[in-house]
Amino acid sequence: MTAMLEVDDLRVAYGNILAVKGISFRVEQGQVVTLIGGNGAGKTTTLRTLSGLLHPVGGQIRFKGRRIDGMAAHKIVELGIAHSPEGRHIFPRMTIEENLLLGAYLRRDGAAIEQDVRRAYELFPVLGERRRQAAGTLSGGEQQMLAMGRAMMSRPELLMLDEPSMGLSPIMMQKIMETVAALKESGTTILLVEQNAQAALNLADRGYVLETGRIVLEDHGQALLGNDQVRKAYLGED
Ligand SMILES: Nc1ncnc2c1ncn2[C@@H]1O[C@H](COP(=O)(O)OP(=O)(O)OP(=O)(O)O)[C@@H](O)[C@H]1O
Ligand SMILES: [Mg+2]
Numbered sequence: 001m002t003a004m005l006e007v008d009d010l011r012v013a014y015g016n017i018l019a020v021k022g023i024s025f026r027v028e029q030g031q032v033v034t035l036i037g038g039n040g041a042g043k044t045t046t047l048r049t050l051s052g053l054l055h056p057v058g059g060q061i062r063f064k065g066r067r068i069d070g071m072a073a074h075k076i077v078e079l080g081i082a083h084s085p086e087g088r089h090i091f092p093r094m095t096i097e098e099n100l101l102l103g104a105y106l107r108r109d110g111a112a113i114e115q116d117v118r119r120a121y122e123l124f125p126v127l128g129e130r131r132r133q134a135a136g137t138l139s140g141g142e143q144q145m146l147a148m149g150r151a152m153m154s155r156p157e158l159l160m161l162d163e164p165s166m167g168l169s170p171i172m173m174q175k176i177m178e179t180v181a182a183l184k185e186s187g188t189t190i191l192l193v194e195q196n197a198q199a200a201l202n203l204a205d206r207g208y209v210l211e212t213g214r215i216v217l218e219d220h221g222q223a224l225l226g227n228d229q230v231r232k233a234y235l236g237e238d
Contacts, residue, residue, distance in 0.1 A: 002065050004029045004189055005050070005158060010069075011058035012042075012049050019045045021213035022059065027158065027191055027206075032184050034192045034200040034221065036234060037210035043193040044086050046210075047160050050191075051083040052076040063158070078106055082156035086163050086193075088147040092136025096127050099135045099146055103153030113153070120149035123179060141172030148179065152188075159183065160191045165199060177203060197234035201225045209234075 003026035012020040020042045027033045035043050048054045050061060052073035061069040068076055082103070090099050100120055104113045121128030124145040130138070135146055144164055151159055161180065165173040177199050184190055184203075194200035201207050204221035209230060217229065224230050231237040 002062070003027060004064060005191070006062040007046075007050070007059070008062075009059040010046070010049065010056055010061065012045050012054055013057045014045075018057075019213055020049070020056075023208075023210070023213070023215050024059075025208050025215065025218070027189060029157075029189055030184070030187065031205040032180065032190045032192055032203050032221075034194060034204040034207045035210055036194055036197045036200055036207060036224075036230075038195070038233075040212070041210040042213040043210055044162055047083060047085075047162050047191070047193060050076075050160060051081060074106060077154050077156075080155075080157035081160065082151040082154045082158070083160045084147045084151040084162065084164065086166070088143045090135045090138075090143050090146050090150070093134055095132050096135050096138070096146060097131040100127070100150050100153055103150035106154065116153055116155065120152060123152075123182070124149055141168045141176070144168065144172075144176060145179070148176070152183070156188065158189045158191060160193075162193045163195060164192070165194060165196050173199065197230065198225070201230075 005027040008024050009022045010020055011018060011022050037043055049056055052071050056069050060067060063079055063081060100117055107113055126142055127146060127149060138146060164176045180190060181203055192200055201221040201224050207221050207224045208215050209217040
């Protein structure tokens with residue numbers, strides 16, 4: 001059976017510097033798959049390439065069996081991939097609700113959009129309570145909820161999250177990870193990029209460890225949690 005997402009020998013460069021050096025991985029339908037790795041490993045570059053914001057210099061990307069490398073970003077959203085970017089990129093002067101609706105910009109099904117906005121408010125009540133306020137007034141963790149809510153507004157089959165826990169308190173981080181688990185339960189397939197390897201691997205069906213543009217380890221999430229190399233490099237143990 002073909003995986004929902006198949007990445008094969010992907011190479012991505014900035015100018016003549018290769019940042020992603022031939023990586024291959026798969027995401028099966030219904031799974032949470034995580035890419036972990038330190039600063040500059042190539043995680044964000046990989047996600048930006050999957051969403052069509054960067055074009056690879058080599059390799060192939062298939063989503064539901066169809067080549068998407070080189071496709072325009074809006075086409076990729078239409079096919080069912082959504083991206084909650086690193087650093088959130090919410091629009092601070094627009095209201096929370098306006099930010100959410102931006103995630104549905106390709107949809108024309110008004111009633112269903114309203115229903116999905118309500119669902120986002122159920123998932124994150126604080127967004128509903130403050131829906132008419134400027135998004136810039138939200139705390140960091142709340143902005144992360146908004147970024148995730150906005151990504152869900154395209155009704156993605158595959159949701160890509162780039163460091164959703166970055167800069168959050170342990171409690172907020174736990175809340176975000178619980179939400180990722182709830183989204184998985186509701187049938188969304190998730191590709192999760194995290195520096196917090198512990199949290200990500202706890203949740204993930206499968207994990208890939210990225211170092212300077214290469215995959216150096218891959219296994220089930222739980223197996224990687226028990227791996228010595230991972231424990232030393234990413235879980236701060238010696
Ligand atoms: N716009 C750019 N121009 C040139 N080089 C870049 C650009 N963006 C990223 N890079 C380089 O590509 C490499 C991979 O960066 P990337 O942002 O993908 O890493 P990352 O794994 O997401 O790191 P972090 O955990 O710090 O977010 C790094 O060496 C980085 O400096
Ligand atoms: Mg990054």
